[in-house]
Amino acid sequence: MSEEWYVVGLCVVSALVLVVGAWFVRHELTTRTQPPPAALLWIAYLGVAAVVVFGAARTSWVVLG
Amino acid sequence: MTATLEEHAAPSPTVVTRVLGWIGLAGRVYLGYTFITAGLDKLPHHDTTELAVRAYQLLPWQWASAYATALPVAELLLGILLLLGIFTRSVAVLLALGLCSFLVGITSAWARGLNIDCGCFGGGGQVADPHYLEHVLRDVGYLAIAVYLVVVRRTALACGDWLFGRRA
Numbered sequence: 001m002s003e004e005w006y007v008v009g010l011c012v013v014s015a016l017v018l019v020v021g022a023w024f025v026r027h028e029l030t031t032r033t034q035p036p037p038a039a040l041l042w043i044a045y046l047g048v049a050a051v052v053v054f055g056a057a058r059t060s061w062v063v064l065g
Numbered sequence: 066m067t068a069t070l071e072e073h074a075a076p077s078p079t080v081v082t083r084v085l086g087w088i089g090l091a092g093r094v095y096l097g098y099t100f101i102t103a104g105l106d107k108l109p110h111h112d113t114t115e116l117a118v119r120a121y122q123l124l125p126w127q128w129a130s131a132y133a134t135a136l137p138v139a140e141l142l143l144g145i146l147l148l149l150g151i152f153t154r155s156v157a158v159l160l161a162l163g164l165c166s167f168l169v170g171i172t173s174a175w176a177r178g179l180n181i182d183c184g185c186f187g188g189g190g191q192v193a194d195p196h197y198l199e200h201v202l203r204d205v206g207y208l209a210i211a212v213y214l215v216v217v218r219r220t221a222l223a224c225g226d227w228l229f230g231r232r233a
Contacts (some may be wrong), residue, residue: 006172006176008194010169017165024215051162
């Protein structure tokens, strides 16, 4: 398995996770009859997004290093 | 009066919703049991878990000990919450995130040509014949269950429904 292509794949999948996560939060806010506060969901999303970005960046750095 | 009562009555779940809920219960029990087992296998063996974490060479050296301490506790707590059906969707999101991190760890070790045991249920460190594909497929299966629990919204026999007064 090429390390460069692994990093490319990791970044693509991470970006996909971020997009699907944002869609999911919007979907929850628009379809649930009693959705939680929008600010709470978006803050939770940002927390998850930070972990995903850190994980992808750290792993890419280690794999390419 | 009748109209008012009907307006306030919660819609009764359909057969499909009930079946999906029971499938969700099966997923909850399986995934909950798996994570409780993983947590219990690692909890008494901190040094081995730390060795397994370090073998991935992903986290900064100083973080490995804290991660090795926190991981089994988190697995145990999340597994118990999932088994009981409390905060099921939030727990499933956290487990999905954790499983993604495990998948990244395993696949990155594979990509770098490391020969290590995943240490998922205890153990870890160098091995002669790592089973990366097997571990990846297993974790993808667990991830599919976690995603299902997020998507299905309600599962059968969830303690959260009783605790928070939701209609099952």
